[in-house]
Amino acid sequence: MSLRNFFCPDSVAVIGAAREEEKVGHIILDNIINSGYKGKLFPVNPNADEIHGIKCYHSVLDIPGDLDLTIIAIPVQFVLQVLEECSKKNTKWSIIISAGFKETGIEGTKRERQLIEKAKEYGIRILGPNCLGIIDTECPINATFTPNIPPMGKIGFISQSGALGTAILDWAKTNKIGFSKFVSLGNKADISENDLFDDWENEKDTEVITAYLEGVKYGREFMKISSRVSKKKPIIVIKSGNTDAGARAVSSHTGTLAGSARAYEAAFKQAGIIRANTIRDLFNYATAFSYQPLPKGKKVAIITNAGGPGIMATDECEKNDILLASLEKETIDGLKEFLPEAANFYNPIDILGDALADRYKKTLEVVIKDNNVDAIVMLLTPQAMTQPYRTARAIVEVIGKSGKDIPVAASFMGGAEVKKAVRFLAEKNIPNFDIPEEAIDTLKVMMEYTDWKSKKEFPIESFDVDKESVERVFGRCRAEGRLELGEMEAREILKAYGIRVPEAELASDIDEAKEIAKRIGYPLVLKIVSPNILHKTDVGGVRIGIGSEKELEEDYDEILFHVRKYIPDANIRGILVQEFIKDKKETIIGMSEDPQFGPMIMFGLGGIYVEALKDVSFRIAPLSRQMAGEMIEEIKTTKLLKGTRGEDPSDIESIIEIILKVSQLVIDFPEIIEMDINPLFVKKQGEGSIAGDARIRIGG
């Protein structure tokens, strides 16, 4: 259902429109009137006949005709009753300003649940409760209790914090940042960011979607909608609350390293959401996106009247892997025709401290034609002869005449001396940044978005697997009341999904072990097998690199000795005699269930790297082959897999394949809560990877 009528209803009732000026209902009524709303407006107040000369209704039911939108700003105990009355007026939308719901505790949460049940029954969609309302600058309507309506513009802004919303509206109004729509989500009992992203995908007034979120609702739905919408319009989000709430009960490496911050990071990346760290970044990005076309490549030209800021911008390019465009010969020749000899004709182009507007103009005229240039940054410091305002006019004129579709950002630095110029630039849709670094950072974000838009979607592959075997194993374990699966069962499961495991057999005594050893061949690995022991190494239950029968005998005994010492009551099923994998790198692939986004896959280099460096990458399952490849590229230690110092490169393709199989496994079996393949031995290119050990935890 389109939200068009929600943002710009034909008729609105303000329920709780008090006569007292400081009351929320009164302020909202005032704001709607003052914003120039052109539809039908009905104040509702049981005790008033008229407010501001507008007829006031004692009850919603007294209003003639149907009501598109009702705004409810009354004490919490009356909300349900009023909502029922709204339903009788065929209301489609209700903004519930009233507080006293989930945010107040258990009683409030119950009340909120009841509210939503009723609203569903009535077919009314709810914004809030406990919210600030909405603004639509196009309609126009300001249905909030803040008087600060920003100018019309292309940025849609959603705030999960009403208070932050007011600060931003105040700031946007003061700085003349144009908004299309503003929505305060409040408790998000019904309408959430998902509905708004979905609606704004094709909403013509909104070209850039921005949001302050403390959490998302329905994580997988959020990802699905966002990744579709973000291909059409940039979605820029501040996600606060990155501290993981409380300790979680986890038993795997993956679980320890996962956590909500990592999940959000992965989900946002996969959904093409642009993450802003601060409000400043959010609006730097949003204005640039709403003002300027996207850069087609990563090459920037910098034009400056001062060396210092030029260096700062260059440093920032270097830091962000943005290239300084190497200018075409015609460009340099063109610049030499009019720039003074002392100027720098190469990028960053320094047109010197005495540059007047005309020199900026001529320079931009030449540079904007250069085919090596994907974006231009204009730097200016107000020196003795500088003409900031005229320069701003010149820039706008050149861009207009050029017919070129490349982004231009400015950083006119200073205070009063550049103020008029900066305002003019903003009016003409040239974003100005207080400092050159922020211009470069913003261009970088735009470049990444260009990449995202052009990124092809790859299908999720499906391997031919043996689901029945897995079901059997899980069934057996559940029957035995075991939810933590050790190596033996994990081996079965991995094999069923086509993941190679080392050759191995269970020995119940030393003679059996010797027999198995002969079949497999030395060197070998011995491991204790017991349902009571998950951390085998910690109890001395593992021996590696056993080279001979003599060593086998010694180590076999030693394992039993240690294990019995540590865990006297352990139910020992035997000792696993296992092939020793040579010439390998150790990696880890794991999975952890995120409460918001579902199964999340982890990859990293094994052992010490994971533990000391925490150098791992995460993605939400299911994964495409390309995404699995990105996971491997993303870790800092990825070079170790590619072969340094003449070493053979590792079989990265086989890691990708196993990541995909794990992804398929955890999607097929949602009962899997955590799993670690640790170590996953990766052999050299062409020789595959082998799951050295694994553990799986399933839900009850």
Next chain:
Amino acid sequence: MSLRNFFCPDSVAVIGAAREEEKVGHIILDNIINSGYKGKLFPVNPNADEIHGIKCYHSVLDIPGDLDLTIIAIPVQFVLQVLEECSKKNTKWSIIISAGFKETGIEGTKRERQLIEKAKEYGIRILGPNCLGIIDTECPINATFTPNIPPMGKIGFISQSGALGTAILDWAKTNKIGFSKFVSLGNKADISENDLFDDWENEKDTEVITAYLEGVKYGREFMKISSRVSKKKPIIVIKSGNTDAGARAVSSHTGTLAGSARAYEAAFKQAGIIRANTIRDLFNYATAFSYQPLPKGKKVAIITNAGGPGIMATDECEKNDILLASLEKETIDGLKEFLPEAANFYNPIDILGDALADRYKKTLEVVIKDNNVDAIVMLLTPQAMTQPYRTARAIVEVIGKSGKDIPVAASFMGGAEVKKAVRFLAEKNIPNFDIPEEAIDTLKVMMEYTDWKSKKEFPIESFDVDKESVERVFGRCRAEGRLELGEMEAREILKAYGIRVPEAELASDIDEAKEIAKRIGYPLVLKIVSPNILHKTDVGGVRIGIGSEKELEEDYDEILFHVRKYIPDANIRGILVQEFIKDKKETIIGMSEDPQFGPMIMFGLGGIYVEALKDVSFRIAPLSRQMAGEMIEEIKTTKLLKGTRGEDPSDIESIIEIILKVSQLVIDFPEIIEMDINPLFVKKQGEGSIAGDARIRIGG
């Protein structure tokens, strides 16, 4: 020599004080007059008798009496002659505004050298040439050609870019940021940041020293002065130009990883300089330092009228290892007495959206008394009932009455609605930050500065070493024309400095090798020894883990075979038969000569870690024991040395000792340009470290 008279001279001549209003000399004269300068002012112009009703002198020589300061703004070709005339008037200081010196190329560089020689002869100190001039707000005098004189304040600002200086002065004036002094360094032919830091150490008007630098002059002098001054006053620097200029000829790992950006990073750290990444950071930090006392610890209390900004601030604390103070029981009890029930009494303290100034006041009164709180952040968003200005007044009042000496920072967010409040806060020395994150970041920098101030200086230790042996080795190598020293010589040098090397002897044939092997014992390492081969591994010249005489024979032959294949003409001195070090971690200690700061020591984990992760730390020699320890703490892989997963911790003390010995070595022998101890084998705690291999390069 104190610069008091330079900043506030009794008499000033403006040479080149033109009648034309747009000329630099004229503007400077105007600016001096308009700034309210109270000393004697003499315009000099050969063609004018009077400017602005002030008598104009045709020559400096016509001016009666001596001249403290002359400002020279005339065409470059006349500068030398005028300087000579100045010397006759006993001028102590000259600001040379004129351009046309080093910045223009070879001719100009010559001219600048000549200028400085003459100035020395005359005993005149020079600022510039090619600079903007100086401002002293206390004197007051504005001897620049920018009209923007900032308000009086405690921040001294030095700019190596005149253009950036103008932008910042404009910005400071607009935002009412108080400066004590402003200096444009220009070409830094004489007066540099070193003179200014040195002078401002005891200059009462300047409490915070800030600078924009593109490079420093006399690196070691810079470090010496800065580390002394920074113990008294914060020095905040933006260093731009972090891209290493061109490729350097380096042959060691250390050399490859070093470079000017790393050297500046190390030098600044050792000198206690606070690094700002952007101008925004620079002035965020500077205003906070100049407005507020230093925090005594790292525990912050946050008071907010909105959840969102509170979360943002909390996230930023977490990111920066800043603790949220856990409030004392009395504090929480005190808050409960007047805060509404729905408020959050714990940190971050949420006093709710309807908080008026009075609630902020009462909250701050209680919290400021809490002994667990080292710093307070006041957050405010302008909601319907919020009183920003009254709240600002209340905050100032409470702080004044409290008698407490703890820093308070504010982030009143928004635009027009908080403007008056923010201005009032600034007037009362409470820094306000546009976004909460910047308040936290700034407090963090202040906390680090508190640490720096209280940090004890540790002496540079001196080990009992055998310098003569090293001299002998260097002498021998130089005589043979070899400046790249291989393993054999490096072993001698390390031994002379008490650094352990593996037991080893040179074998000239296989029989000798067998004899040596018997003495040392298996397992062994074999290494080719040839003055022509520095990268032994690359030519197959190294074999490790040789377990028996049979393996020795095979490997001995194989080394010779490979080396002869790769480098047929190699002059082979023999094969080194060396003890194999077991149970060790590989690290690397190196040194590289920085053109600016001299010998720089590097530490990192060896092999793959250095190459793939570039996880290394640097310090400028000489080092104290504490600094060496910090180098080890600083790398991300430091955990691997401390023992993870029940592993034994490595002998970190022995690494420190070797770092100190290398530091002493490279200070004793400045001819050492580069060196690598790679690998340095580190054994477990108490068992020491052994230099597995080493290379040294000395200057010609």
